[in-house]
Amino acid sequence: MFRQDGNIKLIDFGTATRVDNCRRSTVGTPWYCAPExxxxxxxxxxxxxxxLGCFSIELVSGKPPFDELNDIACLFKMAEGKPPLPNDVTPLCKSFLSDCLILNWKNRPTSSKLLGHPFLKMEEAQEEVARKQLMEGTQRIALEKAHLDKIKNSASIKIKL
Structure with a gap:
């Protein structure tokens, strides 16, 4: 959820579960699901x-990776790894997205390490530009009914609109 003050609140659609140890079950929405x-x-x-990397792509571009594909085709593309990065973002943003989307999960940064990424440590002026970019992307998302319908009809979640 994107609040009017520009702060982001992450919400769950009911598929969250505590992962203390390694798992092997498959759960999630195709556009955000890790290859492993x-x-x-x-x-x-x-x-x-x-x-988070996939969600961040959606925040800055207005659509998730492989948005043009159906659920099954998206799963195949995500299984291969490396969703395309948006072209119209800063080098720091691309670096952040690339770090989130490292194919081998054991090489991906932990959340603690990711919090130290320069993209998240930007100066106030740069932060305002990034916030504006996120708000523009979020506004595009709100206007795309087709995207909402695709998520609503996804096999992994059901949303009543």
């Missing part, structure tokens, strides 16, 4: 870092 989850490989908390 899709491929039923062992995974840990860093699959959430991948999801």
């Amino acid at each position: 989850v899709i491929n039923s490989e062992e995974y840990g908390n860093r699959c959430d870092i991948w999801s």
Whole structure:
């Protein structure tokens, strides 16, 4: 959720679960699901870092990676890894997204390490530009009914609109 003051509140659609140890079950929305989850490989908390990267792509571009694909085609693309990065973002933003989307989950940064990324440590002026970019992307999301319908009809979640 994007608040009017520019702050972001992450919300859950009911698929969240506590992951203390490595898991192998597959759960999630295709556009945010890490390759190791899709491929039923062992995974840990860093699959959430991948999801954060995908969600961040949506925040800055107005659409998730592989938005043009249906659920199944998206799963195949995500299983291969490396969703395309938006072209119209700063180098720091691209660096942040690239770190989130490292294919081998064991090489992805932890959430603690990611909090130290320069993109998240920007000066106030740069922060305002990034916030504006996020708000513009979020406004595009709100206007895209087709995107909401795609998520609503996804096999992994059901939303009543």
